[in-house]
Amino acid sequence: MKLIGSLTSPYVRKVRIVLAEKKIDCAFEVESPYAPGNPVSRVNPLGKVPVLILDDGTSVFDSRVIVDYLDSTTPNNRLIPASGRERLLVKRWEALADGICDAAATIFLENKRPEVERSSDWIARQRQKIDAGVAAMSSDLGESDWCCGTRLNLADVTVGCALGYLAFRFAEFDWPKMYPNLDKLNRKLLERMSFSETVPQG
Numbered sequence: 020m021k022l023i024g025s026l027t028s029p030y031v032r033k034v035r036i037v038l039a040e041k042k043i044d045c046a047f048e049v050e051s052p053y054a055p056g057n058p059v060s061r062v063n064p065l066g067k068v069p070v071l072i073l074d075d076g077t078s079v080f081d082s083r084v085i086v087d088y089l090d091s092t093t094p095n096n097r098l099i100p101a102s103g104r105e106r107l108l109v110k111r112w113e114a115l116a117d118g119i120c121d122a123a124a125t126i127f128l129e130n131k132r133p134e135v136e137r138s139s140d141w142i143a144r145q146r147q148k149i150d151a152g153v154a155a156m157s158s159d160l161g162e163s164d165w166c167c168g169t170r171l172n173l174a175d176v177t178v179g180c181a182l183g184y185l186a187f188r189f190a191e192f193d194w195p196k197m198y199p200n201l202d203k204l205n206r207k208l209l210e211r212m213s214f215s216e217t218v219p220q221g
């Protein structure tokens with residue numbers, strides 16, 4: 020099995036954390052979907068990372084499909100509840116955290132365009148999603164130790180990836196000060212090697 024992805028992507032990080040937490044062996048090929056001549060679109064018609072290549076050559080995307088598959092392949096350390104309301108809530112956390120990453124990545128890309136082509140309305144719209152999304156994560160976490168349930172699961176993984184991505188791309192957004200409960204959770208997550216070894220870089 021081989022994972023293709025970049026060192027900056029929060030979605031790739033999500034998959035790497037799941038692989039590490041579940042102790043699944045998988046090669047990692049670092050590729051940027053933006054580098055000229057990169058091979059990503061040959062394995063994913065959408066041209067996005069992460070992509071997981073199975074041993075029979077099947078390419079799997081996107082990150083939600085990949086982590087669902089990985090969690091189902093080995094019974095140890097299940098990160099996604101099998102069914103029912105618990106599963107629904109974990110997937111809801113994932114959608115919220117991924118949505119924050121989507122908005123943050125959109126702003127990052129918009130800001131890379133020449134200044135005259137940038138839309139401040141579009142940036143403000145995305146920024147609103149980030150602000151409301153982080154506020155919702157903080158409110159839903161409350162004083163609990165974990166996002167959902169009594170131990171680490173995919174909800175915490177995705178929240179950690181979203182917070183790490185905000186720290187990486189939007190250092191000026193002082194969410195740790197605004198939301199001490201998210202800061203506490205994030206610090207606890209970073210004590211795990213799966214998180215500390217995958218902090219975005221580039």
Ligand code: GSF
Nearest residue numbers: 028029030052067068069081082083124
């Ligand atoms: C998002 C993947 C994505 O946007 C998932 O896997 O969960 N819903 C998908 N990946 C970005 C890199 S990054 O921003 O994480 C990507 O590959 N962009 C290349 C492009 O051409 O959009």
